[in-house]
Amino acid sequence: MAATIREIAEKTGVSITTISQILNGKGERFSDLTREKVLKTAKEMSYKPNFFAKNMIVSHTNTIGMIVPEVTDPFFSQMVKGAEDYLNKEGYMIMLCNSSNDKEREDLYVEELLHRAVDGLIIASPNILLSGVIKRMEEKRSPYILLDRQRNPRLEGNIAIDDFKGGYMATEHLIELGHTRIGIIISDTSFYNVHERYEGYLACMKEYKLTVKDNWIVSGDQTMKGGYIASQKLLQENITAIFATNDLMAMGTYRAALEKNLSIPNNLSVIGFDDIELSEYMTPPLTTIRQPIYGIGEIAAELLLKNLQNPTEKLENRLLDISLIKRSSTKTIDNK
Amino acid sequence: MAATIREIAEKTGVSITTISQILNGKGERFSDLTREKVLKTAKEMSYKPNFFAKNMIVSHTNTIGMIVPEVTDPFFSQMVKGAEDYLNKEGYMIMLCNSSNDKEREDLYVEELLHRAVDGLIIASPNILLSGVIKRMEEKRSPYILLDRQRNPRLEGNIAIDDFKGGYMATEHLIELGHTRIGIIISDTSFYNVHERYEGYLACMKEYKLTVKDNWIVSGDQTMKGGYIASQKLLQENITAIFATNDLMAMGTYRAALEKNLSIPNNLSVIGFDDIELSEYMTPPLTTIRQPIYGIGEIAAELLLKNLQNPTEKLENRLLDISLIKRSSTKTIDNK
16 A cells, blocks of 8 residues: 555654655755655655645645536536536546535535635526625635526626527517417526526517416426426416426426327427427427527636636626527417 | 634644644643643634645545436436435535546546545446456545446445346336337447346247347437437337337437337337336336336445445345336337
8 A cells, every 4th residue: 555644754754744845846945855855765655645635735636616406407417518528628527516406505515615625616506695605715715607697796707698588589489380378387496597588478478469367477396397287287278389498397398288188289389498408309309499508518617717727817708699499399370 | 714724833833733633633642731722722713624634634524426427317317316315314415426438537536536535435337447446445445335237246235126127027018018029229338237138128039939130129329319319220120119228218219200200109119217207208108117216326325324334344235126117108009
């Protein structure tokens, strides 16, 4: 087994602190004799630096902490993948933590990651962070990127899409196909900028002078199950189309339609939001608003590394493109 | 900002090592006077332990490292969830790493996690680990649980399902519905014990005296896309049913069937394996062999913590139940 610094100290009679500094290339202030003795002994004893000891002296760990609300959500696992691929190429690894949308757990994970001396943090959060979190990162001078739909005030490093526009586009697509009675599935937790998407829907309906009934707006968890339950309610209404504010919820809509013997798109048009990989494999393939999920992860990683290299330089803001992906779940209205 | 040990050392004139040991409750061998002085000064200067310094002395970090082949695969994110929920309840956090099925990266992550003094490791791997990996964990006396379909030889801590039986059950279900021309989608990487499932299929076909043509066995990536491409090939054959050896690949089969205007289950029966959450939301809902994916994560966590508490005690082996979940993607054969 490899020797420890302590063992080298015993053998050479040099103090642990001195050895540690010499082995970490910070030993300029010690004599050549001491330096040589320590390095030679370390080599003879096949010393391998202990990570913790090393980190007390050198500051880089080449590790980025990443916290996401829910790793089982394909949206976030795709985002993680984008960040990870970018970081791996640059020689960094990711320590990933799952907050389960919980503020306290977010806080705990930030603390733990900082204790483990990650070089920086990417935090995807649906929350206004607990007051201590940002303070703690700033005290540790740890750069961070927030993917939080700008809930936490800041002037730089915003990575965003225009959710309002996306909501408007989705609704307009349905209207152009002849639909006028359009339900929407929104969400409480609103990580996906759902509120903005909802506002886009309302604005578009208004623009086209279409009525929106209260019962056409249903809220649910941002999961397949949430979409399923919400659309069961919607399908009791006299609607011909559903805008699900994320793709997972759209998937749930398919199940509810099937159980009512409604064919998508013949009896019901459905449009989603996100364009997760799943969407093109659904039966029928889902029409949706695409946002560059993988790209968001990549850009978060890119900005973070920039910030690491130039801590004083201001981070850019990035507004990413969205687009309508027409597949087979939406159709010109047959029967009113 | 909170004081460091170094600052306390400067103020008290006591050495860093001594202070560190006192602050970590290991200072019995120092005088009461020294201990008191250090503790009082630390309090006055609002000292907060630095994680790295602390870990040089105390051994527990309450962190478990977990490595999975692919976090975007719902099978693994579900498994992570099971482990995480169990560990969180017990006061542990997870550091998650993604190996992308790559041996070298697995090795690197094990090394990095050990450097960060995780208390133990859960490694889900499709690989025979590089020779250094297990040696390294044993040198560090770091307990670990492998979820590797027993590819790495060991006598304890095996968490398994009977994949052969599962493959047999899936095939028998199709045969009982009247199918005789049954294709199978297997995989190269074979994390999901695919080979055993394939052997179960072969044994069942033989038992029922049914022919298996070479072209009825197609290999693909264990993804939706992999299943899609593989089933495009299969659907050129004169078959009436497909056994996809995981649910994601079954999802790909739906797309290929749709593109050929084949209705599942009227023209084609499909059975999957795993029962990921997605399966019951597919159109039609997927018949599959359920294995307790979340439970595998939970049990891995449970065994690991047992091992942490009683390092000398032998770990149990666990064989978990599987079952046939009949949904709507399989049907009595209509037309031969």
